[in-house]
Amino acid sequence: MSSSVKWDWSLANEAFPDILKAFLEVTLLVTVAASILSALLGLVWAVALRELPGPLSKVLGWLLGVIRMTPLPLQLLIVTYGIVTPQGWLAHLDGPDQLNHRLMIIGIVVFAVHYSTYMAESYRAGIESLPKGQWEAATALSLPQSRTWRVVIIPQALRATLPSLGNWAIAMFKDTPYLLAIGVIEMVTQARQIGGDHFDYIEVFTIAGLIFLVASYPTAILMRRLEKKLAY
Amino acid sequence: MPTDKTDGAGAPDLSKQSGAAVQTGPDFDGNGRPRIAFEDVSKQFGKNVVLNDLNFNVAKGERVTLIGPSGSGKTTILRLLMTLEELSGGFIYVDGDPLTHRKNDAGKRVAMKPKEISVIRKRIGMVFQQFNLFPNMSVIENITEAPIHVLGQSKDEAREKAKKLLDQVGLGDRAEEHPTRLSGGQQQRVAIARALAMEPEILLLDEVTSALDPELVGDVLGVLRDVANSTDITMLLVTHEMQFARDVSHRVMMFDAGHIIEEAEPDAMFSDPQHERTKKFLQAIL
Amino acid sequence: MPDLSSIAPAGVVETLQDHWHTLLDGLKVTLELSVFGGAVAFVVAVVLGLAAISRLAVVRTVSRIIVEFFRGTSLVVQLFVLVYVLPQATSVGSHPLLFCVIALGLNYGAYGSEVVRGSLNAVPPGQWETTTALSMSWLTKIRRVIWPQAWALMLPGLNNLMVMLVKGTAIALFIGLPDLTSVGDDLRKSGVDAWTVYGISFVLYYLAALAFSAFLRHLEVRAQRRLGIRPSKVKTAQATAEAVA
Numbered sequence: 001m002s003s004s005v006k007w008d009w010s011l012a013n014e015a016f017p018d019i020l021k022a023f024l025e026v027t028l029l030v031t032v033a034a035s036i037l038s039a040l041l042g043l044v045w046a047v048a049l050r051e052l053p054g055p056l057s058k059v060l061g062w063l064l065g066v067i068r069m070t071p072l073p074l075q076l077l078i079v080t081y082g083i084v085t086p087q088g089w090l091a092h093l094d095g096p097d098q099l100n101h102r103l104m105i106i107g108i109v110v111f112a113v114h115y116s117t118y119m120a121e122s123y124r125a126g127i128e129s130l131p132k133g134q135w136e137a138a139t140a141l142s143l144p145q146s147r148t149w150r151v152v153i154i155p156q157a158l159r160a161t162l163p164s165l166g167n168w169a170i171a172m173f174k175d176t177p178y179l180l181a182i183g184v185i186e187m188v189t190q191a192r193q194i195g196g197d198h199f200d201y202i203e204v205f206t207i208a209g210l211i212f213l214v215a216s217y218p219t220a221i222l223m224r225r226l227e228k229k230l231a232y
Numbered sequence: 233m234p235t236d237k238t239d240g241a242g243a244p245d246l247s248k249q250s251g252a253a254v255q256t257g258p259d260f261d262g263n264g265r266p267r268i269a270f271e272d273v274s275k276q277f278g279k280n281v282v283l284n285d286l287n288f289n290v291a292k293g294e295r296v297t298l299i300g301p302s303g304s305g306k307t308t309i310l311r312l313l314m315t316l317e318e319l320s321g322g323f324i325y326v327d328g329d330p331l332t333h334r335k336n337d338a339g340k341r342v343a344m345k346p347k348e349i350s351v352i353r354k355r356i357g358m359v360f361q362q363f364n365l366f367p368n369m370s371v372i373e374n375i376t377e378a379p380i381h382v383l384g385q386s387k388d389e390a391r392e393k394a395k396k397l398l399d400q401v402g403l404g405d406r407a408e409e410h411p412t413r414l415s416g417g418q419q420q421r422v423a424i425a426r427a428l429a430m431e432p433e434i435l436l437l438d439e440v441t442s443a444l445d446p447e448l449v450g451d452v453l454g455v456l457r458d459v460a461n462s463t464d465i466t467m468l469l470v471t472h473e474m475q476f477a478r479d480v481s482h483r484v485m486m487f488d489a490g491h492i493i494e495e496a497e498p499d500a501m502f503s504d505p506q507h508e509r510t511k512k513f514l515q516a517i518l
Numbered sequence: 519m520p521d522l523s524s525i526a527p528a529g530v531v532e533t534l535q536d537h538w539h540t541l542l543d544g545l546k547v548t549l550e551l552s553v554f555g556g557a558v559a560f561v562v563a564v565v566l567g568l569a570a571i572s573r574l575a576v577v578r579t580v581s582r583i584i585v586e587f588f589r590g591t592s593l594v595v596q597l598f599v600l601v602y603v604l605p606q607a608t609s610v611g612s613h614p615l616l617f618c619v620i621a622l623g624l625n626y627g628a629y630g631s632e633v634v635r636g637s638l639n640a641v642p643p644g645q646w647e648t649t650t651a652l653s654m655s656w657l658t659k660i661r662r663v664i665w666p667q668a669w670a671l672m673l674p675g676l677n678n679l680m681v682m683l684v685k686g687t688a689i690a691l692f693i694g695l696p697d698l699t700s701v702g703d704d705l706r707k708s709g710v711d712a713w714t715v716y717g718i719s720f721v722l723y724y725l726a727a728l729a730f731s732a733f734l735r736h737l738e739v740r741a742q743r744r745l746g747i748r749p750s751k752v753k754t755a756q757a758t759a760e761a762v763a
Contacts, residue, residue: 069681069727070720071688074699078720081712177594180692181699188594192602201602209591209599217590316647350653358651364644367745368666377662378652412746430652 042119300487357432417448544701555622562627567634633675
């Protein structure tokens with residue numbers, strides 16, 4: 001006979017503030033910071049892929065592919081235990097808050113690098129979608145290369161790329177529970193802890209799932225609208 | 233030269249047609265039921281009314297050309313017959329059988345079930361402006377696909393018939409070719425063979441030469457002339473090839489804003505149009 | 519193990535010699551999750567994708583709700599609901615591997631259904647109309663004409679999603695299922711050098727993702743050849759970004 005799970009409003013009410021707090025202080029913070037960082041990095045990669053000499057561009061392209069094709073949790077583990085821990089950056093800290101803080105910074109960097117490889121692809125598609133005439137016109141005007149990028153290519157490519165970048169940011173948002181791999185207490189981990197304390201999980205995961213849905217769905221709709229609006 | 237239509241096998245005797253007789257057209261079986269009947273047909277796309285209470289009949293074996301400015305509803309008529317668009321009002325009958333809607337016992341208009349519709353629809357074939365050959369199949373597979381999977385013919389039977397049809401359209405040696413390797417005119421001839429393979433009673437031709445380079449039009453029209461002369465398939469054509477319309481059709485209907493504003497035998501229509509709009513239209517395109 | 523000492527750093531060779539059984543078992547779990555998860559995801563994607571273009575509004579709406587739900591609530595949350603709530607609520611018991619496969623299948627299947635729907639819609643209307651003009655039944659239409667064309671269009675998107683799914687199998691770590699990431703983490707905790715053990719896992723993931731990707735690319739090239747076309751890859755990146763958001 002199956003044991004029945006009943007919805008417990010008092011647990012839901014008790015857990016909600018803590019889950020929301022973890023969402024705002026960790027999940028959202030990491031998502032926003034990593035999104036901005038990865039959008040910038042992605043642009044750097046996209047420009048570099050075009051401007052670097054052939055072999056270097058190939059190597060960079062391959063490196064980005066390797067990062068894109070390997071799991072984020074593993075990348076978090078490698079950076080935390082292979083790079084940061086040997087440097088002693090995670091030792092002799094003032095307390096769990098500082099540790100969580102530093103792990104979050106690792107998370108932001110790793111997420112940013114991982115998703116920058118996807119965003120670079122989006123930028124590249126945006127750049128390639130520009131008519132060749134734009135480059136030719138810039139050459140005809142003898143614009144220096146850097147200025148061509150800054151005032152001609154990037155502004156136009158950004159327009160075509162923006163919804164795609166937004167979509168990657170949303171994807172990243174839903175990947176934030178991967179931070180659990182290195183022990184960052186983000187929203188879902190927080191929810192699991194509370195659930196574990198009460199041996200009752202349905203309320204906490206429903207809350208966490210709904211927060212994801214409520215935050216990501218409108219943003220996704222916004223991106224779809226933006227995409228239609230920006231389409232030439 | 234308007235000669236083909238009279239020496240074609242089974243061509244109706246048009247000499248008897250005049251006045252009201254044109255309205256019904258020739259009737260080979262003599263049972264009084266037209267091959268196609270539009271009854272109070274209306275069609276609107278959103279607020280845009282394309283057809284409003286349209287009535288006309290097409291007789292068995294009759295070949296009718298629809299002309300008129302773009303947006304006058306000609307293509308919509310073909311698409312309604314092919315059930316590619318949904319009827320907003322009225323009825324379409326094929327051999328007296330309702331196509332998509334019927335009157336029930338209480339006289340109310342009811343939509344028919346998809347299964348019922350498909351029975352009647354099998355009597356109709358269509359050739360499109362853009363050929364629409366299936367790119368995932370060879371030329372001959374394009375032709376045999378529906379006979380095998382819709383009519384239930386055996387593969388051998390379907391292939392044999394398809395080969396004959398390919399010979400007929402002058403492409404007997406291209407059977408195993410991929411459609412994208414053919415010219416537009418050749419693709420359209422395959423599309424005609426594909427439609428004929430279903431042995432339709434009615435063939436709808438929707439601007440079948442409009443997407444072709446001028447030098448390729450002749451071959452396609454030649455094939456259609458052959459079909460017109462050698463069969464008694466009822467044809468409804470929308471075309472801008474007025475000489476062709478003149479040669480093969482028994483009747484021309486001039487449409488404007490969803491209404492038939494003039495209809496006549498092609499000679500009369502093209503040499504002596506009565507309506508002002510028709511005169512202007514013909515002047516503009518001839 | 520063969521002697522690798524001449525080509526690899528000493529730490530790697532020793533780790534491989536001591537622990538290759540463990541790592542191989544981890545790889546096996548990762549591959550199982552990838553293959554079964556991918557298979558479930560494909561079925562889910564096809565069913566939801568076809569439902570999304572149904573003529574019946576009810577079917578379309580139901581498909582939409584399911585897709586948005588699984589896209590929107592995060593893979594890890596779905597996994598945790600299966601692992602923590604389901605055994606409490608029912609008598610199904612605990613099956614970490616199965617639950618992981620289901621979570622991967624539903625989540626990536628929902629994303630995949632967007633790719634399937636988009637590809638079916640991208641088949642030119644003229645093709646759909648011609649199937650009607652030839653009186654084909656719905657099944658014949660889809661099976662013989664529309665699907666073979668949509669198939670070629672959807673493979674680049676499915677390819678990207680499959681790579682993501684392979685990466686996504688690492689969620690096994692969070693429920694203690696001994697996949698490649700888990701066993702690597704355990705080895706690191708037991709004192710094996712982090713770089714070495716994670717480096718080996720990293721390479722294995724990369725090779726696995728490459729293999730799946732190459733297989734789907736092979737299917738794509740074959741499908742394209744059958745259609746006699748050479749579609750561009752330009753839109754693929756955007757299409758995937760839309761699907762996973």
